[in-house]
Amino acid sequence: MESVKVKQLLDAYFEGKTSLSEEKMLQDYFNNKTVADDLVQYKPIFAGLKAARAEKSSKVFVLPDTKSRTIKSWWYAVAAMVVVAFGVGSFYFSQPNYSQEEKEALAAFEKSKEAMLLLSENFNKGTEQLSFVGQFGKTKDKIFE
Structure with missing residues (x-):
């Protein structure tokens, strides 16, 4: 192999741009006993790699x-799904299911609550x-004294 081609392959090798076949050619060249004098400095690198x-x-x-590790992870997944299902189920079943009578009673309660709040506001204005x-009575008493 000529020295110029080896230098080009070495530059590509140190930049990480060589293929496996080109690296094999470089290893064969440097592990051979005849290496050009200006390339002898690279011979220890390829001898070390060999x-x-x-x-x-x-x-x-x-x-x-x-x-055992995969079985544990499988059980963790099952346990997580059970916890999520329990949480969703308890939320769903905790919602009250009122009968028609109870719904009407709740509506009447809300209306009466609004009426009481209105009455309370008006009572506070009167107070x-x-x-x-x-205050007028106190001032009148001071004047007539």
């Missing part, structure tokens, strides 16, 4: 059982007028 690929771990890994009469 050594890292050959490494194997002797440690035994034990993975936790994932089956204000009486306070003026009381």
Whole structure:
């Protein structure tokens, strides 16, 4: 492989724009014994990558059982649905169902409540007028003394 093409592949490699086949060509070139003098500085990089690929771990890994985890999440979903259903059902059934007689009685109660409020407002206006009469009486007593 000529030196100019290798330099172009190296630039693309360091920018992350090479394909797997181009990277394989670079690895083959730098793992070969004949490397151009101006590219010798890159040889340790590819030698290190080759050594890292050959490494194997002797440690035994034990993975936790994932089956129990999925069962728990399934039960959580069921429990959440039951709670939501209970909440909606209790809200629906807590609404009062009045008979026609009870509805009429409630309407009559509301009308009588409005009438009592109107009477109370008018009574309060009359009480204000009486306070003026009381003031008039005190002033009259002072004058006739």
